[in-house]
Amino acid sequence: DIQMTQSPSTLSASVGDRVTITCRASQSLSSWLAWYQQKPGKAPKLLIYKASSLESGVPSRFSGSGSGTEFTLTISSLQPDDFATYYCQQYDTYFMFTFGQGTKLEIK
Amino acid sequence: EVQVVESGGDLVKPGGSLRLSCAASGFTFRNAWMNWVRQAPGKGLEWVGRIKSKADGGTADFAAPVKGRFIISRDDSKNTLYVQMNSLKTEDTAVYYCTTGDHGAFNIWGQGTMVTVSS
Numbered sequence: 001d002i003q004m005t006q007s008p009s010t011l012s013a014s015v016g017d018r019v020t021i022t023c024r025a026s027q028s029l030s031s032w033l034a035w036y037q038q039k040p041g042k043a044p045k046l047l048i049y050k051a052s053s054l055e056s057g058v059p060s061r062f063s064g065s066g067s068g069t070e071f072t073l074t075i076s077s078l079q080p081d082d083f084a085t086y087y088c089q090q091y092d093t094y095f096m097f098t099f100g101q102g103t104k105l106e107i108k
Numbered sequence: 109e110v111q112v113v114e115s116g117g118d119l120v121k122p123g124g125s126l127r128l129s130c131a132a133s134g135f136t137f138r139n140a141w142m143n144w145v146r147q148a149p150g151k152g153l154e155w156v157g158r159i160k161s162k163a164d165g166g167t168a169d170f171a172a173p174v175k176g177r178f179i180i181s182r183d184d185s186k187n188t189l190y191v192q193m194n195s196l197k198t199e200d201t202a203v204y205y206c207t208t209g210d211h212g213a214f215n216i217w218g219q220g221t222m223v224t225v226s227s
Contacts (some may be wrong), residue, residue: 034212034213044217046213055213094169095160095203099145102153
C-alpha cells in the first residue's frame with residue numbers, strides 16, 4: 001500500500017503569510033494527488049486535484065505542485081478563513097485511496 | 109442541487125452490525141464510483157471503500173482495516189449507496205462520509221453520520 005506523509009503536522013502562521021505544506025508518497029503517484037481543507041465539524045472540501053488543478057470556486061491563492069513522490073500545497077497570502085486542517089490524498093492504479101495524516105494550520 | 113445525505117448512524121455494541129445509507133441527488137448516480145470515508149473523533153480521514161458503477165463492473169474494494177467485515181452495495185433505482193458493517197470494533201467509531209468525484213478526487217461530500225461502537 002502507498003503511504004502518505006504530510007509535513008508539518010502543525011503550522012503556526014499569520015494573516016498575509018505564504019505557507020507551504022508538503023506531502024510525500026512512499027512510491028510514485030504520477031499526478032494523482034488531491035488536497036482538501038477541513039474545518040471542525042464539517043466535511044472536507046476539495047481544493048486541488050491532479051496535483052495542480054484548482055477546483056472550481058476555490059480562491060486562486062491556493063495552488064498545488066509536484067509529481068512523482070513529492071507534492072506541495074501553497075497558500076500565497078493567508079486569510080482568516082484559511083485556518084483549518086489540510087489533507088493530501090492519493091489515488092493509485094488500483095483505484096484505491098490513501099489520505100495523509102493532516103496538517104493543522106493555526107493562527108500565530 | 110448536487111448532494112449526498114448519509115443516514116443510519118447509531119450506538120452499537122462491539123461485535124454488532126449496522127447499515128448506513130447514502131441518498132444521492134443532482135447527478136447521474138448510476139455512473140458514479142461511490143466511496144465511504146471515515147473520521148474517528150479527533151483523528152484524520154481514512155478511506156473505507158469504494159464501489160464502481162455497474163457499467164464498470166460494479167465491484168467493491170476496501171481498506172485493510174475493514175476488509176472482510178464491511179460490504180458496500182448500491183441501488184441505482186433508488187440513487188442510494190449502502191455500507192453493511194459487521195463484526196464492529198471500538199476502533200470503527202467514527203463519522204462516516206459518503207463521497208464521490210472525478211479525476212481521482214472527491215468533490216461531493218455529505219454531512220456525515222456518526223457510528224459509535226461501545227459496550
